[in-house]
Amino acid sequence: MAAGGPSRALLTRMSRQQVAVERARRAFLTGRTRPLDYRIRQLKSLQRCLEERQADIVTALKKDLHKSEQGTALFEIYGVQGEILLVINKLSDWAAPRPVEKNLLGISDQVYIQPEPLGVVLIIGAWNYPWAVTIQPLVGAIAAGNAAVVKPSEVGVHTAKVMEDLLPLYLDKEMYPVVTGGVPETQELLKQRFDHIFYTGNSTVGKVVMEAASCHLTPVTLELGGKSPCYIDSSCDLTITCRRIAWGKFSNCGQTCIAPDYILCDPAIQDRVVEELRKAVKEFYTDDPRSCVDYGRIINQRHFKRIMAMMEDSTLAFGGENDESQCYIAPTVLKDVKPGAKVMQEEIFGPLLPIIPVSSVDEALRFINEREKPLVLYIFSPDPKLIKRMVAETSSGGVLANDCLVHFSVSTLPFGGVGNSGMGAYHGKYSFDQLSHMRGCLIKSLSMEGVNKMRYPPHTAKKMDWVRYFLLSQMTVSLLGKLVLLPLLFLIVAVGLQRFFQ
Ligand SMILES: NC(=O)c1ccc[n+]([C@@H]2O[C@H](COP(=O)([O-])OP(=O)(O)OC[C@H]3O[C@@H](n4cnc5c(N)ncnc54)[C@H](O)[C@@H]3O)[C@@H](O)[C@H]2O)c1
């Protein structure tokens, strides 16, 4: 390879994916992402893209998923815009050196963490909320000063095209190329060397991504899915509870990573839960969800067939109407569902809501803990003690009590999974940190050599006593700093040590 990058001849023999990654790396190596001004300019331009081209974004999502203009704004655009505004306000704080506590030995040192860009990040997005799960990570990558190759999901055909067309018009196109395509193209991308891979999608492909990343020892963030349980305590106000659950489940036709996958409740309240869910569905989507502008469609016929097959061995409480030609499945509730039923074997990712009767909180806890760790645990209860107990006795990516989905919009909370639901987290400052290297920096002066002598051979007993005292002392300088005597103490220690080891 010639200095300054590959020759024109070599570039013509490289795949489209290789070229994009190579160009992004060369752009990164120019160092132009280092100044914060550059990052802010890119983010402001991305913000303009979202404002000026909202109609294109809405039209594509209408075609892909039958999303309404308001649904697109509420679930996708406002969230990304909010993240951009947050970064613009906070970037100088986040990117600044972060001083850390020092021990007595480091009293005159500078000790801090300097966040630095990782390099070239690959962002592989999913189709269900394509702007939230592809562009929101991009905001983090830009903020942290990385180059990023953006791979939108090919499953959301129209949105992938809009991203491919629009992003280069607003962003530095060498630094942030969009590479479209399906599985072969993604696999070709995964052969390239990246400094981080940020993948959103299902857990099976998550393993493929992690395996590919291991070839280059590339760190990964995996934003996956799974079956998120929703426990309803019998003492809940069921009207409010079921309205919130119906919103969380049937928004985007159930194709939401954090949708409540199934309900666990006492058999005694099951019929009332069904009735309240039915009322909420009617309130949101009318008697005829098919003609309601706010009710979505299944992304494609493959997923339509997959979801329809899940209903087969369970009892329908209501819903179930469908139309394959339109990829339409009505909001559907299944009752008295057995743990062995088809709908309980994998993440539903569609508008089916099974109810599994459990006779106690203990049984609910056992049910949850016997399965993979979910992306979110939903608990509906007016009892704070019960909520705390369930939080303490389970594990999940996140917990949301008495509501659905909204934790996604709280930028001060890390969003991500654990175990089978993923690794790593993002949103707000967590995105910046996730896509930065936290470089530990210790800057010493060349003076005070007397102090250092205690660690140099010969290791006399006296020196070792001092070393042990300093290394095992838990006293930190920030704690000492609160003492008025700090300067005096510093002087005594420094002079004493200098003398002692001369
Ligand atoms: N945790 C989150 O933030 C989050 C958000 C959205 C979706 N999800 C999860 O994503 C899943 C739905 O998305 P999906 O997986 O159907 O999306 P998808 O089919 O769009 O796949 C995601 C990406 O992986 C790529 N891909 C697919 N198969 C591949 C293969 N064999 N090798 C390499 N790359 C491949 C695709 O090109 C795409 O860009 C659900 O499980 C959902 O819970 C998670």
Ligand SMILES: CCCCCCCCCC=O
């Ligand atoms: C106002 C609530 C916003 C919720 C957005 C949900 C996005 C989920 C992404 C995963 O599928």
